[in-house]
Amino acid sequence: MFELTTAAVIYCVLVAVVFLGLWLYYDHRDHRAFELERRKGTFHCIRCDTLYSAPVGMETCACPQCAHANVRLRF
16 A cells, blocks of 8 residues: 555654643643643741731732731732
């Protein structure tokens, strides 16, 4: 049906497409996880003077030292 060289080229192209697809999928997944980890809100406790961070989207967060609820810092 195909010559040997044609079949080898088609096989190599299919393997390359599979590896390219896997690379793009894992790159996108890792980038999304990194962005979620990188984006943090900064908080300053007014009771014990501690700086800490929490995931983005939280407007108030309890201090890890004294458990006092504080609002997010705005710059």
